[in-house]
Amino acid sequence: MACAALPETLSGWAVERPGPVASGPLTAVRRPVPEPGPGDLLVRVEACGVCRTDLHLAEGDLPSHRPATIPGHEIVGRVAAAGAAVTRFRTGDRVGGAWLRATCGECRYCRAGAENLCPASRYTGWDADGGFADLTLLAADYAYPLPESQDAATLAPLLCAGIIGYRALRRCALPPGGRLGIYGFGGSAHLAAQVAVAEGARLHVLTRSARARQLARELGAVSTGDAYDRPPEPLDSAILFAPVGELVPVALAALDRSGTLAVAGIHLTDIPPLTYQEHLFYERNLCSVTANTRRDGREFLETAARIGIRVTTTPYPLSRAPEALGDLAGDRVQGAAVLLPDPDFSPS
Structure with missing residues (x-):
C-alpha cells in the first residue's frame, strides 16, 4: 500500500x-x-x-x-x-x-x-x-x-489498556473458574474483564460510575457495586485499576484466604495503614504491575482476536x-x- x-x-x-x-x-x-x-x-x-x-x-x-x-x-x-x-x-x-x-x-x-x-x-x-x-x-x-x-x-x-490489563490479570493469579473483583472500570478494566469472563471467571465489578457498572453487566459481570462496597462473595483475586490508594485495604479485605490483589496503575495515591489481621493474614498477597513485556503484547493481541474482544x-x-x-x-x-x-x- x-x-x-x-x-x-x-x-x-x-x-x-x-x-x-x-x-x-x-x-x-x-x-x-x-x-x-x-x-x-x-x-x-x-x-x-x-x-x-x-x-x-x-x-x-x-x-x-x-x-x-x-x-x-x-x-x-x-x-x-x-x-x-x-x-x-x-x-x-x-x-x-x-x-x-x-x-x-x-x-x-x-x-x-x-x-x-x-x-x-x-x-x-x-x-x-x-x-x-x-x-x-x-x-x-x-x-x-x-x-x-x-x-x-x-x-x-x-x-496499552489491553496489554496492561492482560498483565494485571496474570499477576493477580486468578485460578480457573475463580472469583475476580475489578475496582475501577475504564479502558483497561473493560478489556481485562472480557478475557477473564472468556476464561470462565465469576466477575464482580466495583466502581463509582453508574455507566461503567452498566457496561460491566453487559460484558458478563455477575455483580456490580460502588467502589467501596463489599462483593457478594469472597474473591480469589482482585485488580485495582482506579489510581486510588484508599481502595487497597478495601480490596484486600474482600479477598478470600490466599487471594491476590494486583495494583495495575503506574501511579497510585497514598495507601492508608493496613492491619495485618484484617488485610494480610491468611496468606493474602499484594503485588504491583510494572509496564509489560513484548510477549505480553503478542499474547494479548492473539487472545483478543480469538475471543472477539469488544472495545x-x-x-x-x-x-x-x-x-x-x-x-x-x-x-x-x-x-x-x-x-x-x-x-x-x-x-x-
Missing part, C-alpha cells in the same frame, strides 16, 4: 506546563517531521488511545523525562518510511506502537524474560514523542503488526485532545477515549 507524500512538519500536542487539566497542560505544536534512524519507523497515525498514564504525565503525577514531550502510546498507524536496518515492516504496513519502547536486552531482567523491569527501559510518550500527533517515530523491534480488518479506533486501546470507545478529533484528557479526569469517558486524525487541526 502506497503512502502519501510526507509533509515537512507534523502537528500535535505537547506537555509543556504539567499541571491540573483545567490549567491547560497541553500545548498545540508544529514540529519538523523526524528522520527515522536505522531501526525506526516513521508512522502516519490513524488513531491514538488516551491512557490514564497520559493524564498522569500531563498533570505532573509522573515526572517529565524530557521537556515538551508529545504524549500517547496506544498508536495505530501506517508505515510512512522505514530505517535502513528494518526488515519486519514495509511502507504501507499497519503497525501498533505501545508503552514499552526500548530495553537494553542485556541485563539480568531482560535475560530472564522480565524486560518490563529493565533499568534502562524507555517508554513511548514519556522518553520520546508519542501519538498525540499526525506523525510519530516508533522502534521497529517494539512495534506490533496489526490486522487490516479492524477499525483503527478499536485497535488503539488494545495497545468500547469514545472518539475525539485530534484538535480536541485537551477535552479528551479532561473527560478522562472527570470519569466522563465510556470505555476508552481515542484521538482520530483531524485535517483541520493546524497549530500556528
Whole structure:
C-alpha cells in the first residue's frame, strides 16, 4: 500500500506546563517531521488511545523525562518510511506502537524474560514523542503488526489498556473458574474483564460510575457495586485499576484466604495503614504491575482476536485532545477515549 507524500512538519500536542487539566497542560505544536534512524519507523497515525498514564504525565503525577514531550502510546498507524536496518515492516504496513519502547536486552531482567523491569527501559510518550500527533517515530523491534480488518479506533486501546490489563490479570493469579473483583472500570478494566469472563471467571465489578457498572453487566459481570462496597462473595483475586490508594485495604479485605490483589496503575495515591489481621493474614498477597513485556503484547493481541474482544470507545478529533484528557479526569469517558486524525487541526 502506497503512502502519501510526507509533509515537512507534523502537528500535535505537547506537555509543556504539567499541571491540573483545567490549567491547560497541553500545548498545540508544529514540529519538523523526524528522520527515522536505522531501526525506526516513521508512522502516519490513524488513531491514538488516551491512557490514564497520559493524564498522569500531563498533570505532573509522573515526572517529565524530557521537556515538551508529545504524549500517547496506544498508536495505530501506517508505515510512512522505514530505517535502513528494518526488515519486519514495509511502507504501507499497519503497525501498533505501545508503552514499552526500548530495553537494553542485556541485563539480568531482560535475560530472564522480565524486560518490563529493565533499568534502562524507555517508554513511548514519556522518553520520546508519542501519538498525540499526525506523525510519530516508533522502534521497529517494539512495534506490533496489526490486522487490516479492524477499525483503527478499536485497535488503539488494545495497545496499552489491553496489554496492561492482560498483565494485571496474570499477576493477580486468578485460578480457573475463580472469583475476580475489578475496582475501577475504564479502558483497561473493560478489556481485562472480557478475557477473564472468556476464561470462565465469576466477575464482580466495583466502581463509582453508574455507566461503567452498566457496561460491566453487559460484558458478563455477575455483580456490580460502588467502589467501596463489599462483593457478594469472597474473591480469589482482585485488580485495582482506579489510581486510588484508599481502595487497597478495601480490596484486600474482600479477598478470600490466599487471594491476590494486583495494583495495575503506574501511579497510585497514598495507601492508608493496613492491619495485618484484617488485610494480610491468611496468606493474602499484594503485588504491583510494572509496564509489560513484548510477549505480553503478542499474547494479548492473539487472545483478543480469538475471543472477539469488544472495545468500547469514545472518539475525539485530534484538535480536541485537551477535552479528551479532561473527560478522562472527570470519569466522563465510556470505555476508552481515542484521538482520530483531524485535517483541520493546524497549530500556528
